[in-house]
Amino acid sequence: MQHKQKPIGRKNIRLRLIPPLIGQLRIEAVNGEPVKSNAHPVLIVHMSPSGLRICSHLKFPVESHYELRIEMRILQVHLELRGAVEWRTEEENLYEYGVTLLQTEAERLLLSKLLHDYLRSIIPEQERIHQLYSTLLRSVSSDH
Template identity: 35%
Template sequence: MEMRALNDKREYFRIKLNHPLCATMTIVLVDGHPMKTGSTNVCIKDIGPGGLRFMSHLKLPESKKVILEFDARICGQDYQFWGSVIRTHKKEAGVWEYGVEFYIDEATRSKYVYLFNQLAIKLYKYKQWHSCSICAKDEPAVCLRSRDGEGK
């Protein structure tokens, strides 16, 4: 237990999702310049007030110069999260897993702490996802394949 605490570099808690949260991702800024790109489907595996972990078919760079926007439905409301990739891991052929750190002010982070605490309570108590965009598939790679071509 003590070793885990030493190796855990996260500043904020994360909620590990048993089923992925379906979301869309868009590249919004590169080196401070606005981008006009389409969105792609991604699967969020865990999320918290400091960031999220997601899977995608796209190969993205680890760079604080590339800002991504994630759109997801959580607890009955649509949310947009902005952040950059700080970790990359190849999961299988054509599927990548990423760690994202959010770019937010402390007031927004406080709102996220409340939101994710409510989500954690709802998941623990009721084990219901009816107000979130949770995938019916167990595996994120299967979810991504089933959602190909559904982007905005």
């Protein structure tokens, strides 16, 4: 069975979340039509303003006809993110997914700011990293 390969280039800085955050995943829509599905826990191991890497016991196809909703909390902020599966790998009975976020420009900028604040909270002594992230955030903001 073939799976899509992981993308090589990245548009945004991806943060490795240690420890991973726990979120709730459900299928939001199929072929553009809303559906009701039960929520299932997922581990969010990496996060960027444009995507996530998650782990789950659920096996989803790597196709674009359905949309996921992932609810999570970061820095006491409740997020509801929509996304599509870009790739999948399997490790024993656990699946790892690359999820591209489906969001407006305003949502992406807010998530960028929240991730920067999160980075500051977990490693406050690393000013060089914070300056780099701030510079990249400004350059991405000015590109759009």
